[in-house]
Amino acid sequence: MLWKIAWRNLWRNKRRSVIILVSVVVGMVAMMLTDALYTGMIRQVLTNQVSLEVGHIQIHRKGFHDNPSIKLLIERPDEVEAVIRQHPEVLHHARRVLTYGILSSSYNSSGVNIVSVEPEAERQITLISKSIVQGRYLKGEAHEVLIGEGLARKLEVSLGDKVVAMASRLDGSIGSDVFRIVGIYRTFDSEHDKVTMYIPLETAQHMLGLGDAVSEFVLMVKDVRQVDAVRDSLRNQLPPIYETLSYRDVLPLLVYQSEAMAQWMMIYYVIIGIALVFGIVNTMLMAVFERMQEIGVLKAIGMPNRKVLAMILLESTILGLLGTVIGIGVGMLIYWPLSHSGLNLSVFSESLASFGVGAVIYPVMDLRILLSAGVSIPIVALVGAIYPAIKAVRFEPVEAMRYI
């Protein structure tokens, strides 16, 4: 019967209950969608980095990740490849040579990351082949180069122009070669596009005097949840001169950001929660003082304090639960189309691109968000009603019944 009384009491002042309900729902939807948006953004950055260059797993000569020197090479790549092939979980793998150098045009020059790839294998792993905005992707021909739009602007070159790349060879001398721009690409990461050039693997091996040696193997696994298991297995099977790293190992900052974001969201939840608590305290106090005489009567006819307390807390908790259900419903109604179409933030595309995020953010609503919002709001409602409930308990029946 207490539930019945609490429920009916809620609707005695419909306008007040609806106003607090709307504020609970708005707060909850704001919490859910902001969290989903940030979660989506962080995941997108992580996914973008994985699909742009990092892959799921990388294998290098030990120490290469900390100090990516041309001298730290996988000298017998076939041996490593044989171990990779023993893992059916690995969907694709590719070899790369990575180094730094200078790329010069007739007008300008710029420091660059030289990424040398097996064009067809790379096509299976990264998005670079799908990011061409002018010209074509690499075919594996000697002297062909792909550069980013930003780099092209910087060097004041266009499709078909010649550029000269220079980099340290393995023997310490300077290796250089002339390349013709066969394609210009644009990714979601404008910083990457300003400093990265792609050339065929064999061209780089020749230019740098590496023979068959490579800097790294990059792997994609069939199921991202298998990444750690595959990494550990490869680590066990490969000689200790190699390091095997997952994308989480390679991008610790992004992983940290992702975890930190979850913590920041908790602070955000607390801030919204505190605002809602004040709203609920105010509403419930009004409700309690409006019904002071009635509460006095209830106590006079023998209602124990714990039941008076329960009645007030129940009212607020029901309000919180109702707000939660409606909030989740409204939140999902807004989230559902957004998760498919994405939220177009092209107005901020320049700044987002510098963070490695596309102009369209796809929010991600996961169980953590639903649980955080779904549990926190009823708790907030309960906490907000404690003070008014204590006030109600402290009413003396005789005094309260005189109150009009």
Next chain:
Amino acid sequence: MEIIRTEKLEKVYQDNSVPVHALKGIDLSISAGEFTVIAGPSGSGKTTLLNLIGALDKPTAGKVYLEGEDLSAKSKGQLANIRLNKIGFIFQAYNLIPVLTALENIEFTMMLRGIPEKERRRRALALMEELGIAELANKRPTEMSGGQQQRVAVARAIVNDPTIVLADEPTANLDSVTGSRLLDLMERMNREHNITFVFSSHDPKVIERGRRLLWLRDGLIEKEDVRDAAPSEG
């Protein structure tokens, strides 16, 4: 059998730091089955006396015994429990719970006592039938007249078979005909079920119905009248 006894009962209120002596030493005994009216003008201390007998308030001095138990020694929780189990209240302004129907209002105190839903429903409906208010079962207080609400309040007060029913000016908000019918009802319950009623009033029509009259003036019992039998109904 004595159910209420007060000894030198005093109550002093502070009105803007000025002490107001509402009761100045009341010695009183009420036995089971009485139909007692505490009469007196406004400010004579009727409601204060009922509040002290009803365990709603604590005396400044003196004692109240309910079935031999000293109420002044009880905690607030124990007093609430005594009110729930031993005392029925009828208020001037009816004071039904506005969000509950008549039936639910009558069931309410049984719910607080932990009586199972089926049993309390059965008892509430049987009592409503007996009091002639069965048709009000699903009506909320706002859908009932004052007389109907007060009948439901009577049902709420007696449904737990209390030791005593205290009614503070129960007819003050009712017209004379409705008030008279309510008194008939309470007299019938007193006669047929031996329920002890103590009510306060300053209305001569109510006072004349009491079998025992306690006249209160300035916080003291001025005189006491006892009649052998209640006047006939109607």
